């Protein structure tokens with residue numbers, strides 16, 4: 001441990017499923033200081049973020065929906081390390097949230113999914129011009145990074161692959177950010193996946209899932225009882241090779257979130273994917 005001042009951290013989406021976990025994890029890290037908790041939900045305004053997250057003692061950090069004043073307040077404190085905002089909100093708001101944070105010089109660590117490729121490109125330009133680090137991480141679990149690495153290795157030997165992602169039915173976006181990123185990682189290998197064998201007809205629209213740019217089909221399942229799960233299934237004559245990752249608790253994302261908060265201070269541009277910072 002060094003004697004450096006703690007990193008000021010704002011959590012956006014602090015009343016949500018992921019936000020509450022992040023509040024707990026940040027509160028328990030001695031090198032981080034939770035300075036703000038933002039959430040738009042009316043029923044949680046003014047509540048203590050720590051108590052809402054299930055901590056036994058209040059953190060004296062009330063939930064507020066005032067993002068810009070909070071960014072201004074944290075940016076105005078010139079002593080110590082620059083501020084970081086962790087975003088687990090909603091696909092509809094995350095783009096604007098990131099732009100606002102960068103405009104104030106606050107570093108965004110973004111877990112919210114649903115950004116388009118064009119939006120990520122635009123944010124990369126914006127971060128580059130501002131010389132400000134920005135991390136967009138569709139999946140903070142180490143298990144998913146390992147699954148993706150195994151999928152990249154398997155792609156050397158298999159030409160046919162499909163992805164199935166399974167999530168709880170409160171998820172707003174489909175397919176998942178993780179499934180899109182997995183297809184992108186395989187696409188970067190530059191090979192042609194799934195060469196057609198027959199001419200297919202969908203008798204029910206969507207039966208074959210969505211077709212990602214990389215030529216890989218992604219199937220999305222939404223059911224109560226699920227948390228977050230993904231299978232990458234490779235096929236070849238006479239054999240199937242299945243990679244699967246399951247989460248059973250959102251705590252699995254916290255080591256990745258804390259790593260990202262600490263790493264972002266060294267960055268001056270946008271980085272997309274946990275695999276680039278571990």
Ligand SMILES: NC(=O)C1=CN([C@@H]2O[C@H](COP(=O)(O)OP(=O)(O)OC[C@H]3O[C@@H](n4cnc5c(N)ncnc54)[C@H](OP(=O)(O)O)[C@@H]3O)[C@@H](O)[C@H]2O)C=CC1
Nearest residue numbers: 013015016017018039040041089093111112113138139140
């Ligand atoms: N990168 C990763 O490893 C992971 C990413 N995710 C992603 O994180 C995101 C959030 O997931 P989850 O926590 O399950 O969702 P929740 O709906 O449980 O939480 C989101 C919270 O953000 C609030 N919110 C919505 N819009 C805004 C806004 N504009 N400003 C401030 N607060 C807002 C919501 O309020 P209200 O309910 O009133 O709308 C809610 O309290 C999703 O995109 C999900 O895919 C999830 C798990 C892991």
Ligand SMILES: O=C(O)C1=N[C@H](C(=O)O)C[C@H](O)C1
Nearest residue numbers: 113138139171176177178228
């Ligand atoms: O909404 C979720 O829960 C999750 N969302 C992320 C995604 O879209 O990939 C990460 C993880 O799958 C959980």
